Amino acid sequence: MIFSTYFRKDKISHFTRSSPFTSHVSLFTIFIFLLLFVFLTVDSSFSASVPLPSIKIGIEKSDRPEDVSLSLQILLFMTVLSLAPTVLIMLTSFTRTVVVLSFTRNALGTQQTPSNQLIIGLALFLTLFIMGPVFKKVNDVAVKPYMDKKISFQSALSKGSEPLREFMFKQTREEDLAVFIEAARLPRPARLTDIPTDVLIPSFIISELRTAFQIGFLIYIPFLLIDVVVATTLMGMGMMMVPPMMISLPLKLMLFIMVDGWNLIVRAIVLSFN
Numbered sequence: 001m002i003f004s005t006y007f008r009k010d011k012i013s014h015f016t017r018s019s020p021f022t023s024h025v026s027l028f029t030i031f032i033f034l035l036l037f038v039f040l041t042v043d044s045s046f047s048a049s050v051p052l053p054s055i056k057i058g059i060e061k062s063d064r065p066e067d068v069s070l071s072l073q074i075l076l077f078m079t080v081l082s083l084a085p086t087v088l089i090m091l092t093s094f095t096r097t098v099v100v101l102s103f104t105r106n107a108l109g110t111q112q113t114p115s116n117q118l119i120i121g122l123a124l125f126l127t128l129f130i131m132g133p134v135f136k137k138v139n140d141v142a143v144k145p146y147m148d149k150k151i152s153f154q155s156a157l158s159k160g161s162e163p164l165r166e167f168m169f170k171q172t173r174e175e176d177l178a179v180f181i182e183a184a185r186l187p188r189p190a191r192l193t194d195i196p197t198d199v200l201i202p203s204f205i206i207s208e209l210r211t212a213f214q215i216g217f218l219i220y221i222p223f224l225l226i227d228v229v230v231a232t233t234l235m236g237m238g239m240m241m242v243p244p245m246m247i248s249l250p251l252k253l254m255l256f257i258m259v260d261g262w263n264l265i266v267r268a269i270v271l272s273f274n
Contacts, residue, residue, distance in 0.1 A: 096215075227244060
């Protein structure tokens with residue numbers, strides 16, 4: 001009897017010692033109830049004082065064709081905005097520029113220096129510089145007349161694509177055009193105007209990649225020679241445990257600085273466009 005009484009007291013005292021957990025649970029529950037009460041009170045008073053807006057999306061009857069035309073133009077404009085990065089990359093000099101700059105960084109062996117953001121930013125501004133005359137011509141023959149309501153949208157689209165097509169034709173090889181013309185099973189074109197744009201665009205992209213890889217190969221050659229000379233010298237001296245990159249990287253950087261490498265690379269990119 002005494003043992004059982006002692007055991008109960010010990011059990012009660014043990015439960016009392018573990019009571020901080022239960023007290024925390026009780027405080028947490030009270031806090032949740034208070035938070036819900038405050039939220040519901042504030043929400044009800046706010047909704048009673050401030051009217052909530054109603055949003056309705058639907059298709060309604062229109063008596064004016066201009067409303068439908070304006071809605072379609074807005075939809076087309078939003079679609080063009082979403083495709084603008086793709087147009088910038090694929091239809092301009094951006095592809096060749098960013099590939100050559102990436103090859104330059106890899107040839108130097110500087111890992112992520114310059115960073116991707118810096119390379120893309122430099123390629124973007126070089127693209128704006130190279131494509132400046134083309135964009136100015138598009139603005140003069142298509143954008144301004146359309147904004148002044150002198151020509152229709154279809155006419156502006158047709159006239160605005162001509163300077164861009166002319167630029168792409170100058171950079172595209174005949175072999176790449178022949179591949180896509182044959183794949184599309186089109187008759188042999190007599191003039192450049194007979195080549196559709198959907199054939200010109202992939203041909204232009206392939207030609208840009210080929211030219212960019214040619215320039216990248218020429219950039220790699222001097223840095224590759226430095227790597228070979230350094231590796232051979234270390235092997236001849238018996239210093240096989242020394243990484244060749246540790247020695248060749250400062251030499252490549254010194255050579256790149258002495259010949260004013262960035263000036264030469266940017267000059268080569270700009271002058272590579274006809």
